[in-house]
Amino acid sequence: MRPSEFGVYRHDLDGLRGVAIALVAVFHVWFGRVSGGVDVFLVLSGFFFGGRLLRAALNPTASLALVPEVRRLVRRLLPALVVVLSASAVLTILVQPETRWETFADQSLASLGYYQNWELATTASDYLRAGETVSPLQHIWSMSVQGQFYIALLLLVFGLGFLLRRLLRHHLRIVFIAVLSALTVASFVYAIIAHDADQATAYYDSFARAWELLLGALAGALIRHVRWPMWLRTTVSAIALAAILSCGAFLDGVAEFPGPWTLVPVGATILFILSAANRAADPHLAGVDGGLPLPNRLLATAPLVSLGAMAYSLYLWHWPLLIFWLAYSGHTQTDLTEGAGVLLASGVLAWLTTRFVENPLRMRATNAQKPKSAVPLRIRLRRPTVVLGSIVTLLGVALAATSFTWREHMTVQRANGKELSGLSSRDYPGARALIDRAKVPQLPMRPTVLEAKDDLPQSTKDNCISDFSDPSLRKCSYGSGAATRTIALAGGSHAEHWITALDLLGRLHGFKVVTYLKMGCPLSAERVPRIPGSGEPYPQCFNWVQAAMREIVADRPDYVFTTVTRPRDTGPGDVMPEAYLPIWQAFADNGVKVLGMRDTPWLVRNGDPFFPSDCLADGGDATTCGMPRALVLDDVNPAASLPGRFPQMNVIDLSGALCRDDYCRAAEGNVLIYRDSHHLSATYVRSLAPELGRRMGALTGWWP
Incomplete structure (x- = not known):
């Protein structure tokens, strides 16, 4: 939106927008951090757009028609977005593996529909899709x-203006405030509560961000009523600008926003805006940059103003180019030259988009609201042609149609995947090959590779595992419903993926x-x-x-089946965490027997989760898309000594059915082992059932 208030053009706010986009891009590209620049954008958007709507609502002669305002928003915001999304779609096909295309289709539709924040909130809270959030x-x-805020504020301000403008003409400003x-x-209160409850989801929550x-x-609304002496305005402006510039270095926005620490970039931006408030109240200073404090005058210089003018396009372009370069190069971060x-x-690209897409359509949107006689001939001659508008529209339609088509294709793939449970063990021996x-x-x-992420355990499909935000204990039954012998399957999703084999063996x-499962939550006494x-x-x-422990002890199962190890956080291999010991002691104290499974190897490369299906889709093979065994498993099972300490413990180690002596491949026996970076595919677990049955039979004595 145009950085002005009450007819006073704010070149310094154009410059602040340039500083904000520079912070965003630099911190993303070289430091992998959140700078606070986005929060500066949000405040400025509220100031520009909200201030203009309030002026219209308070003006007795101004129109309060919604349609022209919505049309103006569409012309200003969508064209550049459509161009960037279309280019990103082409690069996705050229650079990204086929396994990532569906996520891009979902997110491109979400971006076009302005609900991308909710799409990301869903993936951030969905353990099965956690790897998709970096897109x-x-x-x-x-x-x-911002788009949701614009529509909501437009309805609110124009609605109140329509109802109350005549009735409360002299008090309407107070009502709005x-x-x-x-x-x-x-x-703000909601943001603090949501941040404490689930920060990853709150980060994208519209109402948790609305206060900014x-x-x-x-x-x-208040700027005309603020009067500051110049010395104080200069001091406040300098402090505010310093806070904005240093925010990314001292605050980890990914972890701290949108909680109370967001007040640093937000409050600093508000103070910077108000530091030049006198110009809005004093007609002698209107339009004179000399009436600005020194820091504001510095930001009103031509280079920063020009950078601010293309901030929207630069914001749209920098992140996809960074992600595509990292995907193409195989690097996890950029060096100085690459960055x-x-x-x-x-x-x-931002300059070209601003010059040839944004500006022509923005000029048309602005001038379309004026009488033709009020628009200078030279400006009327610079209106975009029908060709430009048609190209942007066709790109948007083509992008949406392609995204819908690919999603339909994936639906067909998932339907075909239902036959996985009936694959011939002779043709697809899976673990039997090892x-x-x-x-x-x-x-x-x-x-x-397209079926992999949907090859899920039945308990997930039955919603029998609590997700991150669900505190409830969900109990479901599998195996033989009429049996008197019971195994409690308890812990996180790494215990859960064994349900495919346990269900077969139970029948x-x-x-x-009986399942006692929660995503990402193994049985542990760790308090935080x-x-x-x-x-x-x-x-x-x-x-x-x-x-869950109270419930399991009360239910008195014959055995508890759970994981007893996890990957080592500080290096290669796996470990039996000390925080698990109180759990085994509690079971021992209550006479509960345990079948402890050594956890699945977690695949990590260069500190990031590694997805074999992506590697295979990108041209790799079962070996190159695997991992050396020494990187994911210790030579000796870290939990092997538990039975000597806890007699009720029985430890099962099937790592030999997942990995060869020196290597853990992506597939064995024509079956893909992993559906993501660390969960086994249901099809491979099904092939593990005979070996798991042999181990369990020997430990329980229930069958030969």
């Missing part, structure tokens, strides 16, 4: 938040399997557990484990 379109969450203040406080934009709108190249390419040296015919691997040998992979605090897990 070429991840940054568009803030555009979606009161309503916006109440909404700001409510949103609402504060900007409030600044627009400079990404920023240079982003700047060139255990029994079964002959492996030359056949296509199953599940395919075959006459025992029931963290979400596996992301490292985010997971306090709900501790409370759930306590409830």
